[in-house]
Amino acid sequence: MEQRFKNWEYPQIEEGKLTKYNWLVQNKNGLELGKYTDIGAFTYINAKHGVTIEENAQIGSHCSIYSVSTIDNKTGRVHIKENACIGSHSVVMPGVTIGKNAIVGAFSFVTKDVPDNSVAYGVPARVAKKKGEK
Numbered sequence: 087m088e089q090r091f092k093n094w095e096y097p098q099i100e101e102g103k104l105t106k107y108n109w110l111v112q113n114k115n116g117l118e119l120g121k122y123t124d125i126g127a128f129t130y131i132n133a134k135h136g137v138t139i140e141e142n143a144q145i146g147s148h149c150s151i152y153s154v155s156t157i158d159n160k161t162g163r164v165h166i167k168e169n170a171c172i173g174s175h176s177v178v179m180p181g182v183t184i185g186k187n188a189i190v191g192a193f194s195f196v197t198k199d200v201p202d203n204s205v206a207y208g209v210p211a212r213v214a215k216k217k218g219e220k
Contacts, residue, residue: 091122116153126174135180136163143167146174146192153180167202176211 097105099114108127111117116133120140126147131137135153139145143166154161162181166172170184173192178184183199190196191207200206206213 091124094122096121113153120168135161137166138163139166140168140170140186142169144171146172146176148175149177151178155180170200172196173207 096119097107099105099111099117101114102110102112104110107125109125109129109131111131111133113132113134116136117131118138120143122142123139124144126145126149128147129145129149129151131151133153137151137153145166149172151164153164160180164178164180165183167184167186167188169187172178172184172190173194175192176190176194176196178196182196184190184196185200185202185204187203188200189205190200190211191205194207194211195209196206196211198210200211200213203216204213205215
C-alpha cells in the first residue's frame with residue numbers, strides 16, 4: 087500500500103475545519119495519525135479522549151469516530167491498528183480498538199473491540215469470521 091501513497095504527506099489539520107481531503111477533526115491534539123492513512127471525505131473524528139490511527143489504515147467516507155459520547159457519557163481512546171479498514175458510513179464508539187488487518191463492513195455501528203485479522207459488520211457490529219475463512 088505504501089506504493090499507492092508514495093507521495094503521501096501528513097495532512098494539515100485545523101481544529102474543526104475540513105482538511106483538503108474533506109474530513110474533519112475536533113480536539114486535534116488528541117489525534118495520532120500514522121503514515122499512509124487514507125481517510126474518506128466527510129469523516130468526523132472527535133479525539134477529545136484520544137484517537138490513534140496507525141499506518142496504512144483506511145477509513146471510508148462519511149464515518150464517525152468518537153472518543154466521547156454525550157448520549158451515554160462514555161469516554162475512551164479509540165485505537166485503529168495497522169492495515170485496518172473501516173467501510174463507509176460506519177460509526178466507531180469510545181474505547182473501541184479495531185485490530186491489525188481487521189475489516190469493518192460499511193454502515194456498521196462498532197461498540198466493542200474487533201480482534202486482529204477479523205471481519206465484523208452490522209448494527210451493532212459483530213465479528214463474522216477471521217480473514218481468510220469462508
